[in-house]
């Protein structure tokens with residue numbers, strides 16, 4: 001693997017806007033996204049998004065037993081993990097990479113890759129999470145699951161290299177541009 005590549009890890013509280021931010025900032029800076037596998041069904045099964053590789057529980061278990069994942073986590077009865085080959089492919093390219101992980105995953109990659117990993121903690125308050133998710137039609141169960149995780153998730157900010165509150169998107173993106181440029 002190329003030791004020069006940075007790994008920007010977007011972590012934080014669920015529903016805070018990490019996917020939106022990672023997509024926009026990743027596009028601007030040409031970051032290579034590392035797509036996780038999950039056994040969670042797509043939010044809209046009729047039109048699966050490209051946020052994950054959606055795989056069966058059996059397939060996940062087989063790959064997990066075969067040691068194919070860098071790390072795995074179980075969240076709300078669903079498994080999530082980054083494949084070694086997916087990360088290696090991303091790191092063998094020309095660009096820095098981006099990952100979206102919970103605190104467990106972020107801690108593992110930090111331990112494995114040290115200073116190359118920059119953890120950016122994105123958060124908003126609980127009420128804002130609820131309002132944003134409800135406004136995009138997210139189910140009651142999913143909104144409540146996100147909010148249940150909030151107290152545990154928010155404590156991880158102290159461990160991260162950067163902490164950004166995502167209130168006004170344009171301001172968040174400006175802050176992030178400054179952060180990413182400071183590593184170049």
Ligand SMILES: Nc1ncnc2c1ncn2[C@@H]1O[C@H](COP(=O)(O)OP(=O)(O)OP(=O)(O)O)[C@@H](O)[C@H]1O
Nearest residue numbers: 014015016017018019020021132136166167168169
């Ligand atoms: N600054 C912002 N202002 C208003 N709405 C926002 C802002 N940032 C993101 N959103 C909206 O909030 C919702 C949640 O964003 P997103 O799906 O990116 O969050 P996430 O943290 O990746 O969630 P998850 O925990 O599902 O990974 C989306 O509808 C998104 O468009």
Ligand SMILES: Nc1nc2c(ncn2[C@@H]2O[C@H](COP(=O)(O)O)[C@@H](O)[C@H]2O)c(=O)[nH]1
Nearest residue numbers: 036040072073080081082100101102104105
């Ligand atoms: N430890 C890992 N966490 C991951 C991975 N891929 C995503 N995630 C995190 O899971 C939760 C739930 O995601 P959701 O899209 O189902 O709401 C969220 O915090 C993600 O950041 C992974 O490979 N490892």
